[in-house]
Every structure is written in C-alpha cells, then in structure tokens.
Amino acid sequence: MNDGNPILTLALTFGVMSLFAVGGANSAIPEMHRVAVDVHHWLTDKQFADVFAISQLSPGPNVLIVTLIGYTVGGLGGALVATVAMCLPTALLAYGVSRFLNRSSHARWPSILQASLVPLSIGLMAASALVLAETSDRTWAAILVTGAAAVLAASTRLNPLWLLLAGGCVGFMGLLG
Amino acid sequence: MPPDSSPAAIAAPDSLAPTPPSLIALFVAFAKMSLAGFGGVLVFARRAIVEQHRWMTADEFNETFALCHFLPGPNIVNLTMVFGSRFRGIAGGIAAFAGLLGPPVVIMTMRGCHCPRCCWWRPRSASPSP
Numbered sequence: 001m002n003d004g005n006p007i008l009t010l011a012l013t014f015g016v017m018s019l020f021a022v023g024g025a026n027s028a029i030p031e032m033h034r035v036a037v038d039v040h041h042w043l044t045d046k047q048f049a050d051v052f053a054i055s056q057l058s059p060g061p062n063v064l065i066v067t068l069i070g071y072t073v074g075g076l077g078g079a080l081v082a083t084v085a086m087c088l089p090t091a092l093l094a095y096g097v098s099r100f101l102n103r104s105s106h107a108r109w110p111s112i113l114q115a116s117l118v119p120l121s122i123g124l125m126a127a128s129a130l131v132l133a134e135t136s137d138r139t140w141a142a143i144l145v146t147g148a149a150a151v152l153a154a155s156t157r158l159n160p161l162w163l164l165l166a167g168g169c170v171g172f173m174g175l176l177g
Numbered sequence: 178m179p180p181d182s183s184p185a186a187i188a189a190p191d192s193l194a195p196t197p198p199s200l201i202a203l204f205v206a207f208a209k210m211s212l213a214g215f216g217g218v219l220v221f222a223r224r225a226i227v228e229q230h231r232w233m234t235a236d237e238f239n240e241t242f243a244l245c246h247f248l249p250g251p252n253i254v255n256l257t258m259v260f261g262s263r264f265r266g267i268a269g270g271i272a273a274f275a276g277l278l279g280p281p282v283v284i285m286t287m288r289g290c291h292c293p294r295c296c297w298w299r300p301r302s303a304s305p306s307p
Contacts, residue, residue: 018250025251059212060281063251067282079286083278090250091258095270097248098241098259114240121243153220157228160220161213 007074007081009040014066014085021090023124025063032065042073063087142176194231197264200272206230207257207276218253218277226260233260253277 013035021028029052036042043051051072055065063086070082101110137143149163170176198206210221219242227238241263245255254277261273 020249021251022247022249023252024246054285056216058281058285059215060285061211061214061218061251061253061277062216063254064278064281064285067285071286076286079282083282087251087254087274087278090248091254091270091274094245094248094250094255095258095262095267098244099262101244102263114244117243117247118239121239121246124246160224161215164215 007078010070010073010078010082011085013040014070014082015089018086018090019093025061025065025086026128029065032069036069042069047072139176141170145170145176192231193234198230198232198269200265200268202230203261203265203269203272204276207261207273208280211277211281222253222256232264 017028017031017035020031033048037045037048051065051068055062055068058064064083066082066086067079070078070080072078074081101114133143133146137146145167149167152158152163153160206225207222210218210225213221223238223242226232227235233241241259242252242256245259246252248255254274257273257277258270260270262270265272
C-alpha cells in the first residue's frame, strides 16, 4: 500500500477494517494484530501485546487500542487519524440506518426488525461472557468471583466500579492464582 | 453505596426525563461513562442513560444497543451517534461521540503511553526494551 505516507495508510487501514468489525472492537483484534505486526511492521509482537493490555486497563472503550497503534506509527496526528478512521465511518453508518428505520414509521417492519435484534444481541453477549469465563476462570476462587460479580451486578444497583475495585483487590492478594 | 441501592429500586422507571439532554449534557454524560469504563463502557452507559438520567426506557435502550451491536464498528461508539442524534440531530450525535472518545484519547496521548515503560501503571507484561 502507500508506504510513503504512514498517516494515510493508517486512515485507510482502520477505515476499511471498521466496516468489517461486526460484533464490536474485540472481534477485530486478531485482524489488527495481523495488519499492524505482520503486514506493516508498525509494532513487534511484544509491543502489540503491551498496547492491547494498556487499552484494556485504560478507561474508555476498548477500541482505543487503535489510538495507541496510531500513536506508535505517527505521534499525536497518527493517534487522532487512527481513532477517527476506526470510529467515525461506522458511527455515521449507524446514524444513517437508525434514522432510516425510525423515519419510515408508517411501516411496521422497522420496529419488528429492531425488536428481533434484541434477543440475538443478548445471546451473543452471553455467549462471549461464557467463552471468556471458560478460558480465564481456571480456579474455584476465580469462578466464585465471576459468579459473585454476576449476581451482585444483576440484583443490586451497586456501582460497577465497586465490583472492579473488589475484583482488583482479590487479584492483588494473589487469590486468583 | 448510595441509599437507593435496594433491589426494589431496579424496576425500570416509568417516567422519562421531562426535557431532552442539551449538547453539553450529552458530552458530559458520555465523558463520565467513558472515564468510568474500565474494561468496557456498556455497563456504565446503561446505568447512566436508563437509571440515572432516564433519557430512555430499558426497552428503548435494548433496541438501540442491539442495532448498534448488529452493525459493524465499535458498538458503544455507534451508540453515541445514534443516541445523541435522536435528541439533538447530528450535532447531538457528535457531542456524545466526542464525549466518549475525547477524554480517554487525551489521557492516552498525554501520558506518553506509546512507551509502556514510562507509565507508572504499566501492565505486568511490560518489560524493559532490549
């Protein structure tokens, strides 16, 4: 691709990638790794693991891993371009689709379509939660923490930050192995 | 823990907020959920939109999020544009979008986190570069 202008390459790469990232940013992580490490050699394998960890630990949506990749490639400008390229086109697409669905209010199918997406979306999230739990809960303590967090989050109005804090404390005490 | 934290209070509120949010309110609300959102913003978004501000009913939120989940791109970012524009047109969408992304991007780039070793909160996997 355009090796002369890394910023343009960033914009094109993430702009196109976002259009195929169905199901959210995490589904695009393997593709990001392939493109950033294997194709363009922007980061080493190790650096990619680091920016992934940092983006998970930072506040904000996890898609902001692209901000860190962009920063590595092109400083502040690269960070901004990568973020906008990854986020803006699909956000505008979602805006267009939502407007279209809500404008044709004389027809019943838009609301039927939107309502039918709800159970699908919930199922996908439950499945990914299950997959994550299966791979990371290797001890009884970890399973207990996952279960307690789920029960507390579902049955109380406790601010989730308290759950994160408690989970962090349990982890720091070394109880999760 | 706030005093209203009894399970009985979970029942979805019937009354929505009387006035739609202003552009500044959209920006601030999404900036807050973004900065609270360690590990993901969805939980905090639902809490703020449905329970705190009552800008949407639980059903409306589910339908809006499901659409954003189904479309390509980062779900919660799609949600900012769809949600904000529902109240204040495209300007509202952009206000929410900027609120969600602006503050964490500023934090990330100002902390110099292009270099994990410089961060006091660096992840355990980070080691000195060769």
